[in-house]
Amino acid sequence: MSQAVHNEYLMYPASFLVLEIWEEISGCFTLTLQPDPVVTTSFAPGQFYMLYIFGHGEVPISVSGDPVETETLTFTVLAVGSVTRKLCSVKAGDTVGLRGPFGNGWPLKLAKGHDVLVIAGGLGLAPLRPVIYHLISHASDYGKITLIYGTRTPDMILFQDELASWDERDDMTVLLTVDSAGSDWYGHVGVVTELIENAGIDPVRTTTMACGPEIMMRFTAYGLIDIGMAASDIYVSMERNMKCALGHCGRCQYGPHFVCKDGPVFAFDQVENLFRVREV
């Protein structure tokens, strides 16, 4: 038997105080949470926590904040269900429960020495923001950084101020696209894959990290394979129903993988056969 962990902290929600909450875009809120009592936290970019609202239930949410920050944890949540709606209506001073961190996170060590291409769709930018923070604070470890980010409409673009400041950096390019827009949008309209071709990606020395709807990740991965990138250099973050986050409830199964503990990040060659199948 492997080393068994009786990690009770991971089974019972710990109390966290809401320090701040603000609306990023319509229906999408960012929460800053502090452990109560105060302890330090640490997570790897791409990892998630189970967020609990007293009596309402629990949902898996990836950390969207800076991994350097050890006093608070930041999450960006879209109000889509009963628990996330409740999470988005908390106020500073309220208490929420947290279990975690869970999951494997993005391959930041493997990407060292490479260019990094970050591709996000919609809310998929939230679990990738810690990657960008890490890449910027360890810029000498990586080559150039490219962020390709697509949303449905211009008013659904997250973290606009940060996107602008990232784009000003010499070592980083930010490319935006939307599915549809009014006449006041001067940027690109279309899917993220259209931006790959002219982004100056060197397919041989680039590691890609993609997060968004499955269909977007599928087209992105094949778009990159078409320009010569190896499937093993493309990483995607999967989403499935999750109850325990400990590999026991069975709900997050994706073929042979448990998304909660084997994922949520997978190299595309690990999951390519599953991407081709409907309803897996």
Next chain:
Amino acid sequence: MTPPRPLYRLDRNDFGILLNILKEKGYLTVGPTRRDGAILYGALESVDDLPIGWTDEQEAGTYRLKCRDDDALFGYNVGPHSWKKYLFPSKTKLWSATKKGSGFEIDRETDTPPKYAFIGVRACELHAIQIQDKVFMGGTYQDPVHAGRRRDCLIIAVNCAQAANTCFCTSMQTGPKVDNGYDIVLTEIIDKARHYFVIEAGSDRGAAIVKKLPVSPVQQTDMDAAAACVENAEKQMGRKVDMTDIKDILTRNYDNKRWAELEKKCLACGNCTMACPTCFCSNVEDITDLGAEHAERWRSWGSCFTMDFSYIHGGSVRPSIGSRYRQWLMHKLATWLDQFGTSGCVGCGRCITWCPVGIDLTEEVKAICDNEEGDPSG
């Protein structure tokens, strides 16, 4: 490997002594009882609680009890219950919480299970228990409920002397002979003159119990009779299925037409997952009282056949029933191997018997193997 321990004879009339010893040692004795027209696991107060003189007839979608023409204690095969009902209870409170100021305080629930002695565990079921051990205790996180219940659990196994029409343990190499993981194993022998058990300890705990029993040395004829019982079960095995390369075959048949046929047949009732001794998926529910002062978290058996099982915002990942059956079968026979290094099927046949429309796993496997449609390259 456990070194071989001596075999003994235990007279049928002394079987009650075994139960008494277990009770004296503080065990809650549970095993097969006749209830609601089926053989179900429940508390055994005395030998008379066993389904003496009963047997079962099983077919796809059919289960009937029948009287035997002898007084066998274990003359039947597995019923709808499995031992997971004790080791992985169908409903467990994980914790409760009370509102305190703007926050809450968690009261950890401590599972205080009785010390179980399982009487009459079959070879396939013992394999199922060991498979769930891997699921709940073999990884990074241990499930405290399963681990706590398993720790002191004593296993008195029984070799099958007959097989149901839905049995296929020989195909899964899990029986009918009990091979490991038991504390005591029994073979029930009834001939014209005698009714007795060949009894063997499989652990020190088991040996200490056997020592207290009025056993007599075993003769070669007894050993031959015990071997004949198992051979008889092997011969009666109602179903056979070729599991060679099953993982690879299924993995390249995600698009097989058979799944669409199952879509029409399967009711998605989840019976197979409830009856299956290895199915471990669960649901977690948070509830509160009306005043929202007290909250609880409950875990209950879940089934991959429900829409809710794979629900994420926007809908279920597996809206079609065919895809849910595929998930179940793929998991049992293919992905389970990746996850836990063992098949998730023990060949007990419960999913066949208890399917209300008689869907037969062995038939489905054969149909897919005989009509491969996927791209063989994967």
